[in-house]
Amino acid sequence: MGTLDGRRYQDVYVVDMQTGARKPALKKSRWTFDASPDGTHLLYYDDGQFMTLDMASGQSFNITKNIQSNFYDEDDDHNNLKPPARPIGWTKDGASVLLSDHWDIWNVPVHGGNAVNLTQNGKRDKIRYQSRYRLDPEEKGIDLSKPNYLRAYGEWTKKAGIARLEGGKPGPKMLTWQDAGFGALIKAEKAEKYFFTRETYKDSPDYYVADAMLGGAGKISDVNPQQKNFLWSSGSRLIDYTSAKGDKLQGALFLPANYQPGKSYPTVVYIYEKLSQGLNNYAMPSYNGFNKSVYTSNGYAVLMPDITYKINDPGMSAVWCILPALKAAIETGVVDKDHVALHGHSWGGYQTAFMVTQTDAFRAAIAGAPLTDMISMYNLIYWNTGSGNIGIFESSQGRFTGSPVEITDSYIRNSPVFHHKNVTTPLMILHNDKDGAVDFTQGIEYYNQLRRLRSPWSCCSTKAKTMAFAYPQT
8 A cells, every 4th residue: 555645654573683583562653764773673663652662571662741832843734644854863871862853853762761852952042963973884773972063054044054962962063154055064084174065056066174073174175267258147036935825935046147136137937836945046058947146147036935735725825925026026126027937846846837827927837747637647657666646635735635536626726737718828848758757648648738729839848858848828
C-alpha cells in the first residue's frame, strides 16, 4: 500500500546477534530512526511524540511527552499526520538524544525526564537551529563535552549564521550572523583551523579559513573571477505580504542589473512552494531551465514568492498566495505591472498552468513539465521508480485527502484542463517523453484542450524530444 498512498509502514524486529533469534518490537511503524551508539535503544516517532525502544526489555518510553514544545513539523502543510522534525542525533554515550522542535535543539534523556533546551532563543527570536555540523566524519555519536557547531537561519530575516555550543551547556554563541548563506564547515584534522563557504546573491560560494571562533576569517578561493565581465543583479529585497487566506508570507525580489530607483522593470515571477529562503543564494548563470541571474543580467527583475497550501486545494492555494505577492512587489515600484511573466517547472509548472486559468495578471507564462489533469495524473506511473502516483496526491504535494472518486469536485476544481476556456495569457508548455516524474501526456492533454479552443498555434519539436507549444492570444 505504501507505493499507492505514500504512507510507508514497517514492522521492526530485534535480532539476537549471538543466536540469530528475532522477536517483533514495533508493528506498523511509519518513522524509525537510528539506534543509539551503544546499541541498546532505537529512536522512533509516533503521533507527535518521540519514543525510544529498549531493545533488551522491549519496553518503549515516550521521551517528549513532558516537554513544553512540539516535535512535529508545524509548518508542514501536507496532509500527513504530524510529521516529525528531523532528529539531530544520539549523544556519544547513548544516554540522551538531541531533538529539534524546528526552532531549538533539546537534549532529551534516553528514557525521558529532565530535557534541556540547549539553544534557548530559537523560538523566542525566530531563529531556526537547523542542524549540527559533523566535523569528524568517523564520530560515533555526538560528544557534548567538546564544542559543537550549529547551522542557524533567521525565519523572517533570511540571515544565516554558525553558532558554537560549549561543553553541552545551554546558550550557544553566534559566531557569525549575516545576510548571506553558509555551506560546509570543515575542521583541519591536526590544527584548530576551520573552513567554511559563504555566498550571497552576488558573491559565489568561496572558501574562508578561520580560527575555532571563526575569527579572522580570510577568503582563500576565488572560484568565479569571470563574473566581473558580466552584468549582475543590483540587489535583493525581502517582500512581506499576506495571502488571501490570512497567512503571513514573504518573497525574494531580485533587482535587475543597472537598476535605477524610481524606474519600473519587466519582471519574471518564478514559483515552487516556498522560495523566499533563497534571498541570499547565489545562482551561477545557465540556460538549463529557469535561472534568475540570466534574467537580472538582461534587465529583468525576478520575484520568487512563498506559497502555502490548504488541503484539497493545491491550485487555488497558489492563486491565494501568488497574486498578493505580486501586488506587494508592484507596490515597491520595482515591478512594471503591465510586463510580468510567470514561470514554473514540474509542481511549479502545474501551478503556472493553473494560474493562467484564474487570472490575466501575467503578460506571458511558461509551464515546464506541468501536471494539468489531476484525475488522469493520479492514475499514472511515476516512471523514476515504477510506483504509482497516488502517494503524490494523498500524502505529498497534491495535498488531497482522498481519490478522485471520493473528492471529485476538489480534483476538478484544481485541474487546469477543466478551466482551459478561461485562458487568455500566452502560454508555452515545455515537456518531453523521457520525463520520469510527470508523464508528458499531461502536457499534451492541456495543449489539445487549448488548441481545440483557440487559434492560431505554433508547435515545434527538437531532436531532444522536448516539445514547446506556444499559445498566442487571439
